[in-house]
Amino acid sequence: MKMSGVKDRTGYQMLHYCLAHLAYHFSRQLPRRNRTKLQVLLVLLVTVFLFPQMFVLARPRSSRYCDQPLLYNLTTFIIFTFIMTGFTFLLTLMDPVPRELKVAFHAFGVGSFLQGIITTAFTIAAPECVNTTPELYHLSLVLSVLSMLATVFVILLIPFWLVNSVYRGMLLNTGSQAGICHRPVADCPCLWYFEN
Incomplete structure (x- = not known):
């Protein structure tokens, strides 16, 4: 029996990378x-993040037939x-973050x-699932949109990350408070990259 959970699962994945990165x-x-206060806040946020997923997974209607494996x-x-x-917990606890963890995290992002x-793609191909598995379809739709937004955000930052890794400090050097982009992001360098 095909299930409709695959769509919302996929869309949320790039969102996972973006949230952990932020x-x-x-x-x-x-x-x-x-x-430590941030760690407590993260536990609460993850609980809020997981609740709709677990709720929809536990719904009896979610196991009904749907054309796509949502x-x-x-x-x-x-x-x-x-x-x-x-x-998220490892990245926020470790300072500095080991290179191996950074590589593993970016592989997770891919x-x-x-x-x-x-x-x-699954969500677009399953409009009929709104009748058989409405909660699952709507969650999939929301997660797909959130994933697309997170993907656009990361894609917009990739050229800056690449330029800054090739020409260290040209765009943003938080240590010397210099670089082309220092002034625009002085209040939020958190959007940029993993510092060495």
């Missing part, structure tokens, strides 16, 4: 001794949420991006 950079704005996708999405939570494309 949490990392926002944690760097806080003094090390105050990051329910399987939702299960995958929940697994990615737990992986995102692990990355997987999230691919999952987002698949979710969006």
